[in-house]
Amino acid sequence: MRRLFAALALALIGGAAQAQAVPQWGYARSGTCDGYPRAAIETAPGLCVGLALAPPSTGLPLSKRTIRMPRGLLVLPDGDLLVSDLGAWTTGRGAVWRVTPRPGGPPIIRPVLRKLDMPHTLAVGPDGGVYVGEMSRISRFDPDAADPQATLTPVITGLPDNRLHENRHPLSAFIWAADGAFLVNVGAPSDQCPPTKPGGEPCLEAVRQAAIWRFAPTGPGKWADQPTVHARGLRNSLALVRTRAGTILQAENSIDVPQANWPPEELNVIEYGAHYGWPYCVAMNETAPAWKAQKVTCAPYRKPAMNLPPHAAPLDLLEYRGAMFPELSGRLLVTLHGYRPTGSRILAIELDDKGLPKAGQKPRDLTPGWGAVKGKRPAGAPVGMAVGADGAIWVADDRNGAILRLAKDRR
Template sequence: MLLCRSLLRLLALALLCLGICAGVPAQAAGGYRTSGDCDGFPKVSLRTPDGLCVGLVAAGLRFARGVAVIGDDIYVADMGSWEKGRGRLLRLPEGGRGAPQVLLTKLDRPNGLVPTPDGKLLLGLAGRIVSVDPKADPPAAALRDVVTGLPNDGRHPLAALALAPDGALFVNVGSATDHCERADDSAPDPAKPCPETEGTPPRGSVLRVAADALPVDARTLAPFARGLRNSMALAALPNGTPLALVNARDAIDQADPSLSDEALPHDVYTVLRENADYGWPYCYDDRKSSPEYPHFDCGRVEVPILLLPPHAAPLGMLVYRGSALPGLEGRVLMTYHGYRDTGHRVMALAIDDRGLPQGQPQPLVSGWDAAKGIRPQGAPVGLAEMADGSVLISEDHNGTLLRLARVRPAASP
């Protein structure tokens, strides 16, 4: 009987690992060939500053987006696909070394994932944000709506989140279109406001929900800031100041052939100001009028804090608070997810205590171009800091979880 039980446990673990493999062996996994060790995980071939390395924690995570850490447990929001109801919430215990567990299934396009001080998780789904106690048995019984009434359609229905130290929750409300084009893909009427910016809540905005206002219907909230096409990366400084990385529009050359789609417009790093308007869809870059709205007065919109490379597609941001990774303390880490030359890398930006840049972003993880038999093209999305100061990086297209860590000296013989 004991032998039968042991065999059943091994069979269950094997079936689980058909979909998820953690603590992967030093062989090709998730498209990566590994060689050597990176602080206890198989090392992958990526460029980092001296003294740092990247290890492969897990593969087979399907469409890994948000990542969060509570204690020694790692949580990953697996969106599954862009189809509704295919998402999961995963737990990787023992810092990613334990057997993975599926906590929730049939979730609708999960994306943002942040831990709360009381050991729960806030999970962004299409149309709502939920709270879940991952230690509950079962976790599904502990799901609670926190924010409802968010739009769940259009080009950008995914909820990005940031939790401020005072408990305030910042939520992205992405635009329904690329640049307010009509249903037949024709240009909008330049004499009228973009209809989706007049909704409740307006598309292309960021909401702020006070801790004592939860739960709340988003349709009752005024936007904290607007004119932000798709703020897929949000963070809050220790003083509560919100930061945003904004994905700018595509195909500007189709509206004006004299403009280069490769060079314009820039994605944006900005420090959000309450009641500020950042211009989308009427303006882009440094107060330039969009081709569809040539007569709009862009002098009245907010100036971007920092222009990032065009089409870098920043999807994740972390204010690094540890000291284990040299040279990164207090810096903003950013994932560039884009498939063009400006994307597939992780960058680090020095800021002051107000969030203002002190120079330009610098490469942190790069050399992520596809190399057959060595690595896939990078697809970084989420970032999370572990208690030991290492940084987790989730990848959606590759279905992997990576870990940026300090190189440990080899043990003496």
Template sequence: MRNAAPWVIAATLAVFAGCQNDADLEGAPLSSDSDYTAVGTCKDGLPRLDLKTAPGVCVGIAATGFKFPRGIAQAPNGDIFVADMGGWGTDLGSIWRVKKMANGKYLPQQLLTQIDKPSGIAINPKDGLVYVGTPKDIFRFDPNQTPRPRLTLVVNNMPDDGRHPLKHFVFDGQNPDIIYVNVGSFSDVCEQANGSLPTPCPEEAISRAGIRKYVMEGPDRKAANFTVIARGLRNSMALAVHPKSNILLQGENSRDTINKRAPELANQELDLPHEELNVIREGQHYGWPYCYDNGIPSPEYKTADCTGYQKPALLLPGHVAPLGMEYYPDAASARAKMFPAVYQGSLIVAYHGYREYGHRLVMVPVDANGVPGQGQPLDIIRGWEQNPGKQNPTGAPVDVLIANDGAIWLTEDKNRTLLRVSYDPAGGNGQPMVAEPPRQQNVSPEEAARCQALRTKSDAFSVVQRDVIDNNCVSCHGAGPGFPGSLALLRCDDVGNAKRLLEPRRNAGPLVTPRDTNSELLRRLKGQGYPQMPAGGLSPEAFKEVEDWVKAGAPAPR
């Protein structure tokens, strides 16, 4: 058992409650940067998205106008609560309540503002209060308290730095005083600033890359201590507790760029490593950073003995980024069941990943205890793939909620929307679709040659190209005609992209001025004076790579 740091007085959280004018949000149109086009309506009257779905399944737009919606929860009275992260800047987040109106529309109401990167959100079944996870804390509040909700700090002083600062959490199914919290890794594969890869990974000693168990105790129901119940988990943004067996299931967001130290895997980097679904057993180690998949040593740790690490219950496709999941009620449950029998008792998972296997909603077959491995995931929704001249992907689900009426709700952060997924038997049998392998995009010989050359480069801008531009920018700025802001940033084109960022534009100066940390590009990436790009901003480490290049004088790639 470890002691948390001394309590911070709740009043110092610098969080302010407030309500926006309801009329300002009712029926708000899709934001101008949305890639969505509504085609008709669902049976519930919501605008229908033109996506490929299981027969009879309809994806409706319930609410718009968010900045970066992440977590979602529902109160017993039906109110929906959304944690809007706002972006990667400090204190940009907000908490919303979405109420269903008499006319069938959904009205968003802003409850809290100036929250630092809220991600996890849940309703505790014991006290009925809303719990919110920020990188450093978990707090709770009564949404009905007037004139403004009073915030109570429940968990504090969690690590909030590095590659994975966001927190997701769930309550134990049998004891709602227990909170299981994701504490992600600081790094990708425990790489150090000096390039070393120590064994054992020092992050284990500070309880990173695992799941913590906090127990709320005493009359004030706060958690002053924690136990690490599982280690070797890089980033556990998807957590679910089975309603009957009470097993804790984890969705692993596995490592990136496996080909950096294993060039022989360059052609498999889109497929490896697989993401994972893990049954959490207290005291077990799940292999990060030493091993991946079913006990394969990572290229950085080729001599690792993987036999002592817990194996995944199911391997998911590579880089799908499971960020939310929940069990659908089974046939014996008293909860409402809108979807047909094939869904009942299964696991519903949101794939957020931008790569070819991602941006889908899937159904994972499980056994009576909720353990995966009874079959491969099936697609409920797909079709967020690239459209000509538009971004790729055009949408990406984040968190999943099975609502009181049996509908499936999703937060979707690329278009800043809240989606309600419903089923109408008149439209078909609802049978999920066999997963469709990603279409291989045609790559020009020029692009293939650029990408091959880029793999061998290590100068500052080539790193920016590989880690930042190719992963975050080309999905919008790499698909013409009509490049956003008339800025083309092409895949693997380190030479051309550096030149475009440094040259004056037709009606403005350059995006980057060497050694100027007030350059427009950096301000746009932070959302200072401009709409933030990409949506939600960069991760802290990605931003630092760009900033370091600018500070160094923006040298041309070699």
């Protein structure tokens, strides 16, 4: 009976938290933004946000949405968007959709893949194929085939079976190195991996997980079955990019603690063989709370190149090279997904000629007014980004089931 009452209490608490976190109103529209309905989101001067897809209310149950939780975006040569849909935080509910945006009306939405396990990243590989990352594998498929599902072919398998309720970070993200190697996120199973006893063993999770794995290329569209660890000490590398200069950058979601202003999230420069400190150290090499009693020294670990706002949850990185916003050319765009006040925004960070963030800068906030305002907008939850042929910036908002388009404000 005690267990039953405890379960009921947890359910009530969880339901109340969910009701508070999901406002019961959608994005208000006011005029247009480059042909699309203008969303009531305050932006930096010269920008506006258009709604390509959004349910009428963010309180609409997931089961009633066509695209339930859009995460990753990929622009196809004909201008269509591929959208990875997490579906739900469970297996077999994910999908990939093909979306044809229409400024004068609702988009055309067609299914491409079904019954996926929490899909996240979509990308074009060095062989020209289209790839999708699921919870424990990465596959190639042909979105233009008569039956795309029949073309779905796993190419990276054997990733940890990151079952959600046994692993806090089950999603796979990936990029390719300059030599064509697959670099794949393998998230930390826990938040802080606290020591089991004073003076005990180091965190065993950090030996192979909480890392970026490298699968060496073995031929066009082929990679080694067994990976090596490219970099470690990274709690969750969902935001990865290889810049035009060749630098690999990663945005780190740091540990969860009650303090609102600590620790900062991190922007790391990824180098082969480096250790970035998780779970022992956070921020600019400060000892993590769970490991202070162990007298951990942070000197051996790599410091971040830049601190990002605390608890902001960076989920995607993109080096902007589009024509619509010359002032953003070469800048690093970062989506901040977090539900705290530091989240719900997109930042632009200036890079130098080596693809490194310039020291001493304050990132430019492209969406400073994206917090929840009743009757106007829900709190934004941006995840994946993609740049269209015209230079517009497409953004997936998973919590609110929306696909947004940042464009030049022409009014």
